[in-house]
Amino acid sequence: MERRKILLASCGASLLAKSGFSIAQGQAPAFLKAGTPIKYVVPYAAGGLTDIVARAIAQRLSENWKVSVVVDNKTGANGQIGAQYIAQSAPDGSQLLAITLSHAANVTLLPNSGYSFVRDLRPVALLIGSPMLIVVPENSPVKDFKDLIATARKRRLNAGSGGNGTPQHLTMALFNQLTGTTMTHVPYRGGAPAVGALVGGQLDVVFANFPEAIANVQGNKLRALAVCSASRHAMIPEVPTTAELGMSDLVVENWNAVMIQVNTPDAVVDQYSREMVRIMSSPELEAQAKRLGFTLTPKPASEAAVFIKTEIERWKRVIQAANIEVT
Helix, strand or coil: CCHHHHHHHHHHHHHCCCCCCCCCCCCCCCCCCCCCCEEEEECCCCCCHHHHHHHHHHHHHHHHHCCCEEEEECCCHHHHHHHHHHHCCCCCCCEEEEEEHHHHHHHHHCCCCCCCHHHHEEEEEEEEEEEEEEEEECCCCCCCHHHHHHHHHHCCCEEEECCCCCHHHHHHHHHHHHHCCCCEEEECCCHHHHHHHHHCCCCCEEEEEHHHHHHHHHCCCEEEEEECCCCCCCCCCCCCECCCCCCHHHCCEEEEEEEEECCCCHHHHHHHHHHHHHHHCCHHHHHHHHHHCCEEEEECHHHHHHHHHHHHHHHHHHHHHHCCCCC
């Protein structure tokens, strides 16, 4: 099992039931037809951060609304298969979609996906954020963030990612643009394999998802140079942020949000939005989130819409400047 899945599954075990669970407890909300379950589509594999968050919400939504909620992992095409499924679903409020930063980037990277993210889906709520973490091998001659910039200007470094157009790749591209450097992008099939290659000395640096790298940082196998955030992270308070190092434009969070079919009635979206914000404001979930390395950022549909629009535009500029393509 990949290190990432081991870490997330062990830390998040108390949040969720086993893969494919559903809970049925009485009367469903008025907008659901009798006996109709809520399907929560996660367009990534079970065991990852997006899946864990979705299952935590699904469990509490089921308990609070007395309705069956089923998490359905529809993977493939950088999250597009699951997204297209929801975009083409009935607007009856019975199906939800988990999304990440990758979906905002996909608007530019994959414009011909068989659906329109902007026209066919609408936001329900923003859920969590997790900063990117810049890491190098523990024995790397690169000792700090400024040293990384200086070294990258002297020679071409190999930077790993979870694949073309992933948050790791996009953060690396943004770093290059801000520092005038050019790193060699080395894509892997997932963030965890990239981190593993870095531990093994096959790469110079990874702009990693925080939960995928933190165990190796704490285990003294990787050295964290900077957290891509505005404030220091409680799990590694000794590591400076990109903002305090003079690079506030390199504040990057991978985030999770919930979408629904665009023609779903406003009243249904509002009901979901209020309930999800309430769930994600739970002190219990907040404490568990901290142990996983992410922060709860519950925002209702209106605020989520503004945030996602900003993210689409931000990553469009980065992608076009770096000429990033996904085929």
